[in-house]
Amino acid sequence: MMMSAPATGLAMDPIMPHSQVTGGMVGTAYTVVDSSGELKDFQVDIVGNMDNGKGSQPMIMAKASGPVIEQTGGILQGMSGSPVYVDGYLIGAVAAGIKGMTPYTFFITPIDEMTPLWSMPDRKNKTKLSTINIKRAAEKREQEAKEKKKQQEERAKAGDKKVYGDELLDRARAAVKADKDKGKEKPAAAKAGEKAAEKTAEPAKVAVETVKKEVTKTEKASKAAKAKKAKKDKPVKTALKSEPKDVMYFSGFNQAGLDFLKRQLDPQDSYTFLPMGAPTSAEMGRTVYNASLVPGAAVGVAVAYGDFAVGATGTVTAVDGDNILAFGHPFLHRGNVNYFMTDATVVGTISGQSNGMKVANIGNIIGRIKQDRATGISGTLGEFPSVxxxxxxxxxxxxxxxxxxxxxxxxxxxxxxxxxxxxxxxxxxxxxxxxxxxxxxxxxxxxxxxxxxxxxxxxxxxxxxxxxxxxxxxxxxxxxxxxxxxxxxxxxxxxxxxxxxxxxGRKTASIVSAVPDKKKVKPGDTVKFTTTIKPYRKSQETLIIPYTVPEAQPAGTLNLDIRGGGLTPVTSLMLLQQAGVDVTTEAESKLTTAAKLQKLEKAGRNNEIVIAPGAVQVPASKTAILQAKRDAARKSREKVSNLDKLGKQPATPGETKFTTSYIIDNVIHSTLTVERD
Structure with a gap:
């Protein structure tokens, strides 16, 4: 049977705390089950309160019946959040079925366990950059212009010849603009007009703030009275395992991408993943600023939106102004969050003994989800996440x-x-x-x-x-x-x-040889290495790679590595990270974020040939090292210009990088003899 919403979406419905809910009560739940978008109801028979012990979340056990439930085959995944009322009081949200048992028996999350989500701290969304939505700003200006014109017509019709504050401001702005166009100073009359307008607007502003304060006081007093009135009874303990009734939708991902994200987002395998439910091409990128929801309506939550979408759909439990509660259980259970809230369109239902589901598509962005907790999700319409x-x-x-x-x-x-x-x-x-x-x-x-x-x-x-x-x-x-x-x-x-x-195909190559044009060098000299590489299943290629000897290089033998730029095999690093192994060294942990990012940018690339001093060097005397450092410092002071380095990352002394068209997969060695004057 089709039903209208139990209450308007502008004010919170009266609630009944779970301590007052008893077995034998009969209630009604509301949800959407088809593409018509109409709310339909089904009967709910309360079995009793359930508890799993100290610190656990209380639940209400119930059974569903009626034509809608017969049609759907029981409580389905996607019905999460459907509001349940007893005698006109909201008692909670359809939240979970019972694993291995009939789909007609389910758990209800008590509403008094969900409402605290609205008052939990919100520390996310603080990085939002100041932006202007041009379309919305234009619509707002157009609406304001229409309202102003209507007011002026009504005043003229009533014979009201008074000059109001908004008109004074308009006249002042027009005068300022005219003076700027003529290059003249602003007239005193315009200044007086602005001051008069400010004085006219000030009492209205004070009145609005006063009303807001009074409303806030009233709301706080009402909530305090409700909390004081609530009583607590000892519920019956149970060991039954609940099974959340929700579906996570993915759009745009192939199976390999889906498998990767599933491991990251749902390691406990508690969600059904479906490759559908994406916004339509007409809805893609749309944001609705004045959306409204009612208890029982379909709602979506998404962490990604566009050509690739990741999210879930469920049902709205309660609405209080622009604030909503939904799902009756967590989405990803991440606490204070920053997700997209979307509207949703129900496609239909699929029956099943333990895996039936309500299929829905996420739609327009309509708000922001702020809390993702054990008892459900909460968010605000008309407020949007930073993206x-x-x-x-x-x-x-x-x-x-x-x-x-x-x-x-x-x-x-x-x-x-x-x-x-x-x-x-x-x-x-x-x-x-x-x-x-x-x-x-x-x-x-x-x-x-x-x-x-x-x-x-x-x-x-x-x-x-x-x-x-x-x-x-x-x-x-x-x-x-x-x-x-x-x-x-x-x-x-x-x-x-x-x-x-x-x-x-494979674009890799191995270094065959690297021959320097001279073996004896001085600090600062440039040596040309004739480097031969052998690409995979291709003929050898010859490259000329210049290498500059470090100014601070002591006299003696300089051992060089000529290798591919990939310092650490990416596959090994990924395997360690995915296994949960901390691959960060103590030195790296002390680096700033900017330093870590710079290190990544400067790291050798797989398609580079890097010539650099090897890890093993012939030890030099302390005297030779000190002399080399003094000479390097002196030459550095002699340089009078660094213009040639503008816009370039500083090179690592003694290291040369040469880009190729192949991934270099090996290392060879060479030596130079350094002589100092």
Missing amino acids: VPIKVNVRDNSLARNVNYGARIAYDEDFLPQLSGGIAYAALSKTSDNLSGSTAKVGFKIRTDAVEKGVVSRDNMFYNTADVGQIAMAELIQAVSTICQNTDKESDIIDVQVNITVDD
């Missing part, structure tokens, strides 16, 4: 494809690294279709205030016989993770741009 836009361009040379992707990730430091890497990986995998035995060039730019220059950039080249995408995203995840783990402050990330080029 990190990510753009990914993938070019597959072998398939002649060039595709752009875009998404917005809610700024939550727990998810940004995984979602950034997951979205980039999914874009790569979808475009290339086959990543085994491929070579990928990955470059990214992250605009952030975590570094003084405002941008963190990096590019590298990767090859893997199984799946190049799995290792190609490691540095992107590392960079975003470093920013999110800033111990000094919460950093802003303005956006992330990723460019990926894929070539079918």
Whole structure:
């Protein structure tokens, strides 16, 4: 049977605390089960209060019945949050079924366990940059102009010839503009008009603030009275295992990307993952500023939105003004959060003994989810999360494809690294279709205030016989993770741009030889190494690589390594990180966030040939070392200009990097004899 909402969405429905709920009571629950969007009701028979011991969350056990339940086959995943009323009082939200038992028996999260979510501290969303929504600002100006015109017409019709504050302000602004256009000073009359307008507006402002204070006092007094009135009874203990009834939706991800994100977001495997539920193309990117919800309506929560979407849908439990409660159990159980709140469209229901579900699509962005706790989620309509836009361009040379992707990730430091890497990986995998035995060039730019220059950039080249995408995203995840783990402050990330080029086949090479044009050198000399490389299944190639001997190099033998730029195999690093092993050394842990990011930017690239002093050197005498340092300092003082270094990262003394078109996979050695004057 179709029913209207039990109460308006503007004021909180009266509640009944769980201590007053007893077995034998009969109630009604409301939810949406089809594409009509209409609320439908079903009967709820209360079995009794349940408790699992001290410190646990109390629950209410109940049974569902009626035509709607017969149609759906029981309580389904996606019905989470459906409000339950007894005698017109809201007692809680449909929250979970009982694993291994009939889908008609379920648990209710008491409403008095959910309402505290509204008063919990909100420390997220503090990095939001000051922005102006041009479309919304234009709509607001247009609406204000219409209202002003209507007021003027009404005043004229009533014969009111008074000059009001807003008209004085308009006249003053017009006078100022006219004077500026003529290059004259502002007339005294305009100044007087502005002062008069300010005096006229001031009493109204004071009156509004007074009303706000009185309303706040009344609300606090009402809440205190309700809390004082509530009583506590000893509920019956139970060992039954609850099973949350919710679905997480993914859109745009292929199976490999889905598997990766599932491991990150749902390690306990408590959600059903479905490759559907995305916003439609018409809804994509839309934000509704004046949305409204009622108890029983479908609602969505998302951590990513766009060409790639990650989220879930459930049901609204309660509405108080612009504040909502939903789900009756956690989404990801992350506490204070910063997620998108969306409206949702129910497609239909799928019956099943233990895995039936209500299928729904997330839709327009309508607000922000602030709390993700054991008893449910809470959020505010018309308030929006700070976001990190990510753009990914993938070019597959072998398939002649060039595709752009875009998404917005809610700024939550727990998810940004995984979602950034997951979205980039999914874009790569979808475009290339086959990543085994491929070579990928990955470059990214992250605009952030975590570094003084405002941008963190990096590019590298990767090859893997199984799946190049799995290792190609490691540095992107590392960079975003470093920013999110800033111990000094919460950093802003303005956006992330990723460019990926894929070539079918193996582009690796080995260094065969590196012969210097001279063996005896002096500090500061440039030596040309004739370097021969052997690309995979191609003819040898010869490269001329210049190397500059360090100014502070002591006299004696200088052992050099000529190697590929990848200092640490990315695959090994990823395996350690995914296994939960801390791969950070003590020295690295003391670095600032900016220093860590700079180190990543300067790290050798896999497609570079690096010539640098080896780890093993012939020990020099203390006298020789001191003399070398003095000579280097003297030559440094003699330099009169550093203009040639502007815009360049400082080079590491004694290290040369030479970019190639191949991933260099080995190391060879060479020696020079250093002589000092």
